[in-house]
Amino acid sequence: MKIDIVSVFPEYFDVLNLSLFGKAQAKGLVEVHARNLRDWTHDVHHSVDDTPVGGGAGMVMKPEVWAECLDDLLGLAPAAVSIDDPTASDATVMTDDASRIAVTADDGVVPSRESESGDESTPADHGNRPVLIFPNPSAPLFTQRDATELSHAGHLLFGCGRYEGYDARIPQYYRAQGVDVREYSIGDYVLNGGEVAVSVMLEAITRLLPGFMGNADSIVEESYTGDNALLEHRQYTKPAEWRGIRVPDILLSGDHGKVDRFRRDEAIARTNEIRPDLIEQLDCKALDKADRKT
Ligand code: 6GU
Secondary structure, three states: OEEEEEEOOHHHHHHHHOHHHHHHHHOOOOEEEEEEHHHHOOOOOOOOEEOOOOOOOOOEEOHHHHHHHHHHHHOOOOOOOOOOOOOOOHHHHHHHOOOOOOOOHHHOOOOOHHHHOOOOOOOOOOOOOEEEEEEOOOOOEOOHHHHHHHOOOOEEEEEOOOOOOEOOHHHHHHHHOOOEEEEEEOOOOOOOOHHHHHHHHHHHHHOOOOOOOOOOHHHHOOOOOOOOOOOOOOOOOOOOEEOOEEOOHHHHOOOHHHHHHHHHHHHHHHHHHHOHHHHHHOOHHHOOHHHHHO
16 A cells, blocks of 8 residues: 655654554555655745635645645646536535445445445446545544545545645545545544644554554454444453452353353443444344343
8 A cells, every 4th residue: 555645744754664554664565655745835935825715813725735746646737627616515525426445345344325325337446546635624534434445545645734724625626636535534623733633544544454463353353343333342351350350250251152242242331321322323233132132
């Protein structure tokens, strides 16, 4: 997987040389380039932002600089596009995009929302098609499903916004050019810029690459994975009693059936208490009789 990250603080991504991600780079599983957006400026001040049209606080990242950079990295020539209704909300464009990464059924990946909604046109081969991703606190939430889907892409290009954000015409333009453009928020809180959000998404995506993690089982059993996105049961290690607190007896019983049932009951009960929204999203067909009692 090829990964380009564009930022005004490319040094922020030096940490990617460490730990599991560093090893994955050494193994050739991922190839990462953190680029400095200012390398695509021409003025003496290397400016990348300007005041918001319509007024307001803060600065907005300029489309011209971003476009020079993204055209370069995507191998596109500059063009003018006609957009039917420039005032239309981009939110519709975000979900209407028919360009999703083609995944084979045995990957265990839920088909993209588009293919479920009756669009039977043959998906293009996205294997090497770049996906352009902009972190944006006002965009849809990035989920495990997105991470799984994006882990099948051949090339990811992240554009980190700073200040009050980036000119809305940037994603709009590249969508009109046929590029697969995504905008994601990582949660309901405000960060200073896209760098932390990109780090989060990148880790969630790349750890799913075959060979990235030592133990593939640990990926399958985690929270938020598969059809049944439940929070995980609690974990214990030895000793069986520590500072007066015992681990649940069933876990010491050696009866794997009972252990599995105990853990699943706990996962359901904890999810119900902590994240009732996940219970509502559960596919009832995936629940067994014993589950329903819990
Ligand atoms: Cl993607 N960006 C920023 N700046 N803040 C955020 C975010 C993204 N997601 C949550 N907060």
